[in-house]
Amino acid sequence: MTSTTGRAPTAGTPTRAEAQRRTLTVLVTSQILSGAGLAAGITVGALLAQDMLGSTDLAGLPSALFTAGSALAAVAVGRLSQARGRRPGLAAGYLTGAVGSAGVIAAAALDNPVLLFLALFVYGAGTATNLQARYAGADLADPARRARAVSTVLVATTLGGVVGPNLAAPTGTLAEHLGIPALAGPFLLAGAAYALAALVLARRLRPDPLLLARELQRAERGAGDTAAAATGPDQVRRPTLMLGALTMILTQLVMVAIMTMTPVHMHDHGHGTAASGLVIAVHVGAMYLPSPLTGWLVDRHGPTAVAAASGLTLLTAGLVAAAAPADSVVLLALALALLGLGWNLGLVSGTAMITDAAPLATRARTQGTVDVAIAIAGATGGLASGIVVSAVGYAALSLTCGLLALAVLPAVAATARSR
Template sequence: MTTTPTALHPAQKRILTVLVAAQVLSGAGLAAGITVGALLAQEMLGSTGLAGLPSALFTIGSAAAAVTVGRLSQSSGRRAGLATGYAAGAAGALGVVAAAATDSVLLLFVSLFVYGAGTATNLQARYAGADLAAPHRRGRSVSTVLVATTLGAVVGPNLVEPTGWLAEAWGITPLAGPFALAALAYGAAAVVLWVMLRPDPLTTAKALAEDEAESGDQDRSGEPEVSGYTLHLVLGAGVMVITQMVMVAIMTMTPVHMQHNGHSVGAAGLVIAVHIGSMYLPSPLSGILVDRFGRLPLATASGVTLLAAGLLAAFAPPQSVPLLAVALGLLGLGWNFGLVAGTAIITDTVPLATRAKTQGTVDVAIAVSGAGGGMASGMVVAVGSYGLLSVAGGVIALAIVPAIFFATRQQKAVPVSS
């Protein structure tokens, strides 16, 4: 069982402010690979079937980084883990620019892998927001960190064309421009966290827990009872794994689908901006809902929303940018519901002694599922269609609902220890 302050810790507001500042910056870096990664690979490799490879590479890199960031955070605190992760993401983004300038496919692959560290760190930051939060405010604390990503993530895709012009001025493909922006954004986020994330939220929470244990004055009155540790851990991770896989698969191929139907890179950037905004902007609402009504109802809403997104993306006329934007908006919203609910379940369940390490392991599973979704997406579209990919994704997402039903029945069958 976790031990967390039941009242607002005096450092929590400062910690959230610093995390918000870093997430605003990192959002722009996160958007680069999403918006033009598939298009850059298609241009350099000359194959639509491999267009999902960048997404797969930086999500595999994200998986590797999640382990490193989680373990470093567990041993040295969130400040060290998060700052290191963003610095690696900045280095990877610079590598992508260099790969485009030298037309080196090998350097592109390696750099996209390293670039994934930024994605992993962007997600790991949400856990830092919950370290010192009271149990009844965990959802809102997580959502505060998530929503901060919105500004940079929405602005980033809309800078595709301006950064492309800058890249052209350097004599390289315009599709490398957003990665130059990503390097600057991730680097700035690393500096902000390294300099300003004091006191460290995780090490402070562990110190408080030790003090309470020594004084025998632990108060868990605000802590939700958890029966069946493994069941809750698997459920929380499963919700996030499924939502990530479905979201990445459909999102990755949307710019390619639009380009094949005559839309400009700017139009694709607009749709992705709507999508990323929907991934993060509803976070305050999600936080309130998960704290007020519980983790499982919001997780259920995630599966249903992703099904609606997949069906709309599949059957929307390819010429309709507004309908594709709505579909990708629903895709982002469903992902947000799943991430907030799953994060709250994991944080409720995992003790402080292993919290960051376990969270890192969970995020590995999330990243691997995203890598699988990204890699499979190009292949499915190449042999089938974007519509087939979207419908299949929606149906897979709906599997969350019976999983929650099963978990609820199992929880009722397990007696809660007094």
């Protein structure tokens, strides 16, 4: 009998535990790099569009575009991973993000809004790939530690994600020296970071975790290991799948809407790029830094309880953002920290539910499809946020989003009753 963590099924194949350690090491490295690229668009994308268009009305459009681009990329990365493995899927996604970053720089240099919007759409591939990488961390993980494996990949984004926004000012200075508008500076960092992440994955993610997981499953079933087969069900568990998807969709919509307009809100009330960069750095840190604790909570208490906690945390974030005086960087940073924490609780719990509910044979495609819905939700939140703020203000947007997050609670209760 072959154990899921024991000897390899064939000569020359690493054990599951050895391959999982290597996979996590490579993913952590790539996530540190890609985190810096991810943060660039968050920090200055809306400001760049506002500067080009001279209006706040469409300031949410950049966020909508790169999250819409991430929807298309999620499909592509998911399908490529399903057919060829995680390594080519993730590497191609990050390389596409690097191309989009170069396009943003060119658009800023040419003062061309149309090119900017097209480039931001392509740039969204980096965002999608950064999220898809969490699934790769779970492919070979023991089911009892799956959420912690996901959290390890997510927390690695923290370093790049926190450093990236705080480099907005120095990269802006570098851009000006190169004859490029300062607001395009962070995309210089993003392009280099995404390209390096693609290189690391293309060269080092061997063996491919998804392909090896399939090989190990075939060997276990061939050896008659019914216990191992039981950990990889052939049928989709639809209630769990739907709850996981809904949790991540709601948290993404709420998070993107408030996050997108916070730098614009601060800019309109006299805060500089450094202040908004600090607030976004706190936010990105809160998005990823709590991941180990969140993963432990999901493995210990179950994903549905953590999903419910995400809704309550996002409500609190919306209330604090709505009540925060416009001149208070501290309270805005607190609101964005709670926003990031609520997103983290929702993402880790939702990811665990999706991974548990989807059979290995179709897992990557299912995960990609779910991430499309997540990206569309983010695009909706980003696009609507500018319109809402222009019409009724930042406080109303924050309060509305906080209340919307509570919709996860009846979904959790309904899923519990269906079991």
